[in-house]
Amino acid sequence: xxxxxxxxxxxxxxxxxxxxxxxxxxxxxxxxxxxxFLRESHPGKKLSxxxxxxxxxxxLMVNNLVIGTLMGMGTNVLDxxxxxxxxxxxxxxxxxxxxxxxxxxxxxxxxxxxxxLLNHLGEFLSAADGERVLAMADAGDFSYAEIADLGNCRADxxxxxxxxxxxxALPLVDAEAIKNAHLHVxxxxxxxxxxxAIPALLKALNVSKVEKLYCDPTxxxxxxxxxxxxxxxxxxxxxxxxxxxxGFVVDPDVDRxxxxxxxxxxxxxxxxxxxxxxxxxxxxxxxxxxxLSSTGALKVVTERAGGExxxxxxxxxxxxxxxKAKGAVIGGEGNGGVIYPELHYGRDxxxxxxxxxxxxxxxxxxxxxxxxxYPDYFISKNKxxxxxxxxxxxxxxxxxxxxxxxxxxxxxxxxxxxxxxxxHLRRSNTEPxxxxxxxxxxxxxxxxxxxxxxxxxxxxxxxx
Numbered sequence: 001x002x003x004x005x006x007x008x009x010x011x012x013x014x015x016x017x018x019x020x021x022x023x024x025x026x027x028x029x030x031x032x033x034x035x036x037f038l039r040e041s042h043p044g045k046k047l048s049x050x051x052x053x054x055x056x057x058x059x060l061m062v063n064n065l066v067i068g069t070l071m072g073m074g075t076n077v078l079d080x081x082x083x084x085x086x087x088x089x090x091x092x093x094x095x096x097x098x099x100x101x102x103x104x105x106x107x108x109x110x111x112x113x114x115x116x117l118l119n120h121l122g123e124f125l126s127a128a129d130g131e132r133v134l135a136m137a138d139a140g141d142f143s144y145a146e147i148a149d150l151g152n153c154r155a156d157x158x159x160x161x162x163x164x165x166x167x168x169a170l171p172l173v174d175a176e177a178i179k180n181a182h183l184h185v186x187x188x189x190x191x192x193x194x195x196x197a198i199p200a201l202l203k204a205l206n207v208s209k210v211e212k213l214y215c216d217p218t219x220x221x222x223x224x225x226x227x228x229x230x231x232x233x234x235x236x237x238x239x240x241x242x243x244x245x246x247g248f249v250v251d252p253d254v255d256r257x258x259x260x261x262x263x264x265x266x267x268x269x270x271x272x273x274x275x276x277x278x279x280x281x282x283x284x285x286x287x288x289x290x291x292l293s294s295t296g297a298l299k300v301v302t303e304r305a306g307g308e309x310x311x312x313x314x315x316x317x318x319x320x321x322x323x324k325a326k327g328a329v330i331g332g333e334g335n336g337g338v339i340y341p342e343l344h345y346g347r348d349x350x351x352x353x354x355x356x357x358x359x360x361x362x363x364x365x366x367x368x369x370x371x372x373x374y375p376d377y378f379i380s381k382n383k384x385x386x387x388x389x390x391x392x393x394x395x396x397x398x399x400x401x402x403x404x405x406x407x408x409x410x411x412x413x414x415x416x417x418x419x420x421x422x423x424h425l426r427r428s429n430t431e432p433x434x435x436x437x438x439x440x441x442x443x444x445x446x447x448x449x450x451x452x453x454x455x456x457x458x459x460x461x462x463x464x
Contacts, residue, residue, distance in 0.1 A: 002021065003022060005134050010026070012114070027115070028065060029137050029140065030133070030137050031065070031101070032142045033137035034101070034115075034117055034133050035142070037132055037133045038099050047074065047099075047151075048078065050099075050100040051077055051080070051088075051100070052079075052080045052085075052101075053083070054103070056112075056219040059104075062103045062115075066101055066103060066115065067153055071152065071153060072151075074145030077153040077154070079156070080159045081155060081156075082196060084193050084255070085104060085253040085255040086347065087254075089123065089345075090166065092118055092121075099117070099120060101115055103116075104116060106251055106256075107227070109224070110220075110225075121345070122346065123317065123320055123346065163197070164197075164201050164204050167351050167354045168204055170342060170343060170355075171342075172358060173355060174361075175204065175206050178207060179205075183361070184208065184211070184243070184244040184245050185245065186210075186239050187202070187210060188215075188248070189214055190222065190249075190252055191214045191215070191217060191220050191221055192217055192253070194215070194250035194251075195212070196215075197350060198215075198248065198350070198353065201354065202353070205353075205357060213234060219252075227257075237264065239261075240263070240264035245360075245366070246357075247259065247261075248349075256336040257269075257272050257336045257337075270294060270295040270334040270379055272352060272356075273332040274297045274298050275359065276356055277302065281302065281305035284330075288330055290309075290331060290332060291311065291319055291334070292311050292313065293424045293435070297377050316339070316347055319333060319339060320339065320345045323339065334379070338352035377441060378439065378440060378443040380437065380443065380449070382435070383431075383436065384433060388432075390461070392427050399416075399460065400414050413425050414426075421439060421446070423438040423453050436453055436457070438453065
């Protein structure tokens with residue numbers, strides 16, 4: 001069992017004892033603490049909160065507990081049902097709500113679920129606000145409403161369509177050009193809410209033929225739900241077999257987008273943002289932001305367009321904060337997360353698909369030709385699981401000391417630069433692991449660099 005409390009929300013495996021997994025007691029406690037935080041942030045207001053969920057099996061159970069607790073705290077609830085993370089973010093703003101809760105464990109396997117917490121801007125809580133919620137949960141100092149002050153709940157399942165309408169209204173999305181291209185698209189939605197949202201989006205974009213793969217929102221994931229190349233064999237085969245123009249894969253809550261080209265080859269999750277940013281920068285001059293673990297190809301594309309690139313700490317809230325500070329016109333994360341502030345400040349696979357398809361058809365290039373425009377960088381993505389007794393910070397400090405002669409960034413774990421290569425080590429906010437990413441101009445070189453640092457990590461661990 002696992003329960004991880006961080007600024008990214010409350011994430012855990014379903015079941016077990018309170019405090020050791022994401023149990024009903026934990027769900028009630030953290031939802032209560034979040035509501036107490038909203039009371040503190042909006043004194044004297046009758047609170048309203050938007051709740052949405054992905055399709056995973058535990059979702060209905062968690063949803064009922066969350067909504068009941070919010071009502072018990074005197075909060076009015078808008079339940080938008082099976083939906084996506086970016087849709088929920090948009091709904092918070094449209095409803096002028098005080099916050100939102102997205103019930104999803106994103107790319108985690110089926111035994112996991114989570115509460116992702118939003119502020120009144122439809123954005124993830126800041127680090128300080130997240131810490132405040134955790135402190136309130138630990139203290140347990142909150143009170144529930146009496147009968148006359150209980151909240152109410154209403155349901156509205158129209159928000160996915162509202163989201164799609166907003167995407168189509170963007171000036172850089174051209175549904176007419178997509179219609180004229182007569183595209184054939186394959187979609188893998190890993191049997192979650194992308195199976196509702198993405199086919200509907202593609203229909204609205206006038207895609208001629210949509211082939212659905214795992215689009216039944218049962219929550220029974222047919223493969224590992226993280227959209228990495230090693231998990232995409234089925235859609236790669238389907239694209240080739242049906243001679244499709246492109247394939248799209250989303251994670252269970254639809255904030256990450258992976259692309260498969262017309263040859264059945266993964267486009268590379270790191271290059272989803274690079275390609276979309278390239279299209280945006282051709283029409284809107286400005287800056288870009290991605291996190292420290294993302295490919296350097298975005299920097300190349302940005303500077304080529306006359307903009308400036310900035311790197312933030314890992315985590316959507318950190319990327320958004322820097323995007324606002326630097327006036328970025330596009331940003332996101334190298335895991336396939338596209339943030340387009342013209343729509344909203346959140347990773348959004350729907351807007352990523354619409355912008356990419358428009359770019360592809362208006363450029364007259366096939367998907368593979370678009371990828372060929374960008375420099376080849378390869379990221380080796382690795383992770384080391386750790387137990388609670390391991391002092392991760394001391395291990396990272398030891399690695400920093402070993403490589404102190406190299407340029408090192410320490411704003412989020414440690415990122416060490418070696419000429420045109422880099423390696424980034426950081427503790428995950430969502431899993432009991434240390435992520436070790438390395439980038440080079442060849443995959444073998446990236447793997448070797450990552451392997452060297454992993455061996456350093458293990459050697460230091462043995463000595464402690």
